[in-house]
Amino acid sequence: MQKGGKRMKAKNKLGLILFPAFDWAISPTHPEREERLLYTQDQLLEEGIEDVEGIHFFNPLIATKKDIDRVHFCYPGMEELVTESHLIAAGGVMRAFDAVLGGETDKSFALVRPPGHHAQRVVYGDRGFCIVNTEAVGLAYARRKYGDMRVAVVDTDCHHGDGTEDIYWNDPDTLYISFHQDGRTLYPGTGPIEDLGGPSAFGYNVNIPLPPGTGDEGFQYVLENTVLPILEEYKPDLIINSAGQDNHYTDPLTNMSFSAQGYAKLNSRLNPDIAVLEGGYSIQGALPYVNTGIILAMAELDYSGVAEPDYHLGRWKQSERITGEVKRISDEVLDIWRRREALGQKLFGGKSSVKRNRRVYYDTDGIFESQVQEFRPCPDCPGVDSIKSRNDLGASLIGFTIPRKACPACQKAGYDLFEKAKGLDVKKRFLQDLVRDEFFAV
Amino acid sequence: MIIGIDMGGTNIDGVVIAAHDGRIVRQVKRPVDRSDYFRSIWNCIKELLRGTEKEDIKRINLSTTVSTNAIVENRISKVGVILQRGPGLKWRFDDLGENVVDVTGSTDHRGIPVSGENPDELTKIKADFLNNSIEAAAVVGKFSTRNPEFEKRAEEYLRDSFREVTMGHTLSGRLNFPRRVRTAYLNAAVCSTFKAFAENIEEALRREGIGAPVYILKADGGTVSLKGAKAKPVETILSGPAASLMGMTALLDEKEADRCLLDIGGTTTDLFFLADGVPVFEPSGIEIGGHKTLVRAVYSTSAGLGGDSYVRMEDGKLKIGPERKGHAVAFGGKHLTPTDALVYLGVMEAEHSRESAEALESMAKEIRMPPGEFAGMIIGNFCKSVRETIENALKKINSNPVYTIKELLDGRTVKPRSVGVIGGPAKALSKYLERELGLPVEYPPNHEIANAIGAALARPTAEITLLADTEREILSIPETGVYEKIGRTYDLRRAKERALSEVKSAGQAMGISSDVPGAEITEESSFNMVKEYRAYKNIRVKAQIKPGLVICRKAERG
Numbered sequence A: 001m002q003k004g005g006k007r008m009k010a011k012n013k014l015g016l017i018l019f020p021a022f023d024w025a026i027s028p029t030h031p032e033r034e035e036r037l038l039y040t041q042d043q044l045l046e047e048g049i050e051d052v053e054g055i056h057f058f059n060p061l062i063a064t065k066k067d068i069d070r071v072h073f074c075y076p077g078m079e080e081l082v083t084e085s086h087l088i089a090a091g092g093v094m095r096a097f098d099a100v101l102g103g104e105t106d107k108s109f110a111l112v113r114p115p116g117h118h119a120q121r122v123v124y125g126d127r128g129f130c131i132v133n134t135e136a137v138g139l140a141y142a143r144r145k146y147g148d149m150r151v152a153v154v155d156t157d158c159h160h161g162d163g164t165e166d167i168y169w170n171d172p173d174t175l176y177i178s179f180h181q182d183g184r185t186l187y188p189g190t191g192p193i194e195d196l197g198g199p200s201a202f203g204y205n206v207n208i209p210l211p212p213g214t215g216d217e218g219f220q221y222v223l224e225n226t227v228l229p230i231l232e233e234y235k236p237d238l239i240i241n242s243a244g245q246d247n248h249y250t251d252p253l254t255n256m257s258f259s260a261q262g263y264a265k266l267n268s269r270l271n272p273d274i275a276v277l278e279g280g281y282s283i284q285g286a287l288p289y290v291n292t293g294i295i296l297a298m299a300e301l302d303y304s305g306v307a308e309p310d311y312h313l314g315r316w317k318q319s320e321r322i323t324g325e326v327k328r329i330s331d332e333v334l335d336i337w338r339r340r341e342a343l344g345q346k347l348f349g350g351k352s353s354v355k356r357n358r359r360v361y362y363d364t365d366g367i368f369e370s371q372v373q374e375f376r377p378c379p380d381c382p383g384v385d386s387i388k389s390r391n392d393l394g395a396s397l398i399g400f401t402i403p404r405k406a407c408p409a410c411q412k413a414g415y416d417l418f419e420k421a422k423g424l425d426v427k428k429r430f431l432q433d434l435v436r437d438e439f440f441a442v
Numbered sequence B: 001m002i003i004g005i006d007m008g009g010t011n012i013d014g015v016v017i018a019a020h021d022g023r024i025v026r027q028v029k030r031p032v033d034r035s036d037y038f039r040s041i042w043n044c045i046k047e048l049l050r051g052t053e054k055e056d057i058k059r060i061n062l063s064t065t066v067s068t069n070a071i072v073e074n075r076i077s078k079v080g081v082i083l084q085r086g087p088g089l090k091w092r093f094d095d096l097g098e099n100v101v102d103v104t105g106s107t108d109h110r111g112i113p114v115s116g117e118n119p120d121e122l123t124k125i126k127a128d129f130l131n132n133s134i135e136a137a138a139v140v141g142k143f144s145t146r147n148p149e150f151e152k153r154a155e156e157y158l159r160d161s162f163r164e165v166t167m168g169h170t171l172s173g174r175l176n177f178p179r180r181v182r183t184a185y186l187n188a189a190v191c192s193t194f195k196a197f198a199e200n201i202e203e204a205l206r207r208e209g210i211g212a213p214v215y216i217l218k219a220d221g222g223t224v225s226l227k228g229a230k231a232k233p234v235e236t237i238l239s240g241p242a243a244s245l246m247g248m249t250a251l252l253d254e255k256e257a258d259r260c261l262l263d264i265g266g267t268t269t270d271l272f273f274l275a276d277g278v279p280v281f282e283p284s285g286i287e288i289g290g291h292k293t294l295v296r297a298v299y300s301t302s303a304g305l306g307g308d309s310y311v312r313m314e315d316g317k318l319k320i321g322p323e324r325k326g327h328a329v330a331f332g333g334k335h336l337t338p339t340d341a342l343v344y345l346g347v348m349e350a351e352h353s354r355e356s357a358e359a360l361e362s363m364a365k366e367i368r369m370p371p372g373e374f375a376g377m378i379i380g381n382f383c384k385s386v387r388e389t390i391e392n393a394l395k396k397i398n399s400n401p402v403y404t405i406k407e408l409l410d411g412r413t414v415k416p417r418s419v420g421v422i423g424g425p426a427k428a429l430s431k432y433l434e435r436e437l438g439l440p441v442e443y444p445p446n447h448e449i450a451n452a453i454g455a456a457l458a459r460p461t462a463e464i465t466l467l468a469d470t471e472r473e474i475l476s477i478p479e480t481g482v483y484e485k486i487g488r489t490y491d492l493r494r495a496k497e498r499a500l501s502e503v504k505s506a507g508q509a510m511g512i513s514s515d516v517p518g519a520e521i522t523e524e525s526s527f528n529m530v531k532e533y534r535a536y537k538n539i540r541v542k543a544q545i546k547p548g549l550v551i552c553r554k555a556e557r558g
């Protein structure tokens, strides 16, 4: 018998947190139901992923209230909104951070559900199947445990990650880049190029709205010509990929033409340290193949053999018109990135307060929210910010955030503002002190 | 009377056990003749039969190394392998020889054929195989457990031209294509060797007028009928550790708890675990000769030290093993061993206790330590090593992935409450192990024939994997060859009933009497599949007959 060839070894050690939560659903026929990762698990098992040397499986942690408090203002409270499934999904992402930052593996991929990128700082209920922003909870946990770091979150879900955008809106140390189907044609409707971030992080929110029908070629163009140059300049310590898979040509909720090969290639070029599954509801026709492709790409194994049964080269080729439009958008985004400082100076220069009005719709739970965010730029730190919010069910709150790098003056200002807000007509007041990792809700 | 035989690397042990009370009636030890396994076993059986009426023999259970050694020593048939793998990971199988060929076509994870192979391909492959004097064939498709049609077509086409054609889906319902390929390959490879062995046994029994059925021990601690083993000989590999584990369960008092079992040999100490009295299995299947297979097996791991491990000082540090340099000084050897330390501590009797003490004292003198303290240190280090191996093994077992919120929150883990030990130094080591592990340690009598007792008392096991898909209207149970149409209203309750009856009949085929003990559902789920606003079911049930003993021996206090 010839020896050799019995083993397959990953070039990058990869940690997988595969937690399909087979006993949880939003409702029996909801897209976010028990079955969602069933076929993905089948495919990974049949492919023998568990026998690839260097690929390790980890069980999720379970996030605590404090882990959630670092990111969200939950109304009326965490216990009322957040179920065990959310704590485990967030805990799965926390485990992914531990695997990489704790030195167990080179990279990690959390295949958990439900997703998180539509969960914003204020949480009244479920939006786009999300309640807890799993990546943000994982990142906040990791920054607390392993020290602060410069991070790029690259969101390749088809929907704009309006939750992640909201959380890092004014954080210059977290660059958010979102590829998504143009908000004029898809939920949640946000994500235009012009939304560039708060006064302390202007230009560090990068939206790339793509036309319906964008395929492998278009995504590749944006990555090579816009995203990679931006990342090269930003020099993050860590790259996180919000690996939503609903850009796939079979996805029932969206209109894009991306393939498993496209996803694998994108991941391989992006080279993220950590990937987190977001959306993706073509659970039979896409997820098994896209996830296999991403895993192989992250482990730096040959992914060229991965293909959907119905995939034919050429069939999902994007049109000339789309190619032109993608190029125009991509170039515009890069141009704005290069001029971000001048643009920010023009918009916010000399201001001590910047307000922003937002209306937020909770599609899954049918809640309307209106909020006023206020940013208080400081020359020494990103400054304290606040959200005053009310919803159409009569709830109201105000929340203050003292950012991780707040200067002593701003830290004190945060407590003063929180104290002063006693007189406001709101049902609940929150204070996040991210310097001391302390949280207050009254 | 039940006859149990365990064939090891050098010796063959046999016992005759009284079927009504489990009393050991007779025991035999003989050397193995590696050139003739059948002759070795047959001589042992004949020896055991002396003084026993042929009619009294209820069953003969064998734990053999026939298949294992055929694989390890590469005495196997020339196998041709046909794969239908479709898209996916590019596992290589070129170590399986020159005759590994791919055909076009693929089946998806639901079992839906995407495309079929070209009939010309099989024609050409058959001709090539025959030209290349291939003796046996293995045919394996990706997701063949979900839809075996390709494997069946290929098998039917090749059946008459080769001695054996193994279909991958028949060997296990588990999903893992590369393991399925290797398991099917090994099955085809050892078929001829095992069949020859089995036929010799059958022939000899017929000649002697013995009508008792013969069972072969499997790596999962269960048995399979000789007929079943001829069809799936790969299941008989690596049954040695299973024999040892089943023997220990038979000899020990407590049967239901979480336990750790240790078999202390000359060079290694083997570890096993019981969860609620049931063996902990390897999560995917056992590995043999570098081949990862789907063969279900009891979990076992080894610490690289035993009673005869070589003890010496290296760079001022005490080292034990992993090599062995012969017997303990106390038993005529030349080098110090943990056994010598036990003799010095006065907990073990020996032939050459004076030489043993001298050897220990001289090494103790070198490092200026009182000899009693040095002997204690050797045993202390030995026990610490065992403890670390146990802890690492438990860490691994207890971090196996879980997939439901309930499992994650419940966190069922294996937590041994006591330890069972067999092997030469078991009794002498027990109080030291007890102190190191902080758990009660039990050492049963008759431990030197534990493997033969394990082989004798093991009962049949079976495992089946049911999948019902009400959209495709298909029910499949690969292990028993079920692939049939079902109605749209098929539900979990019916699936569970079917799984239980199917696993029972699989057990009966292996020789379990009509009342089947230990049949149970191990996994069950029913998923909603939603397609174009209609809901269907994807039902999955696993059932097994778990390992157990045909009779419960009352432990004899030794």
Ligand SMILES: [Zn+2]
Binding pocket: A157, A158, A159, A244, A246, A278, A279, A280
């Ligand atoms: Zn999405």
Ligand SMILES: [Zn+2]
Binding pocket: A378, A379, A380, A381, A382, A383, A406, A407, A408, A409, A410, A411
């Ligand atoms: Zn400041």
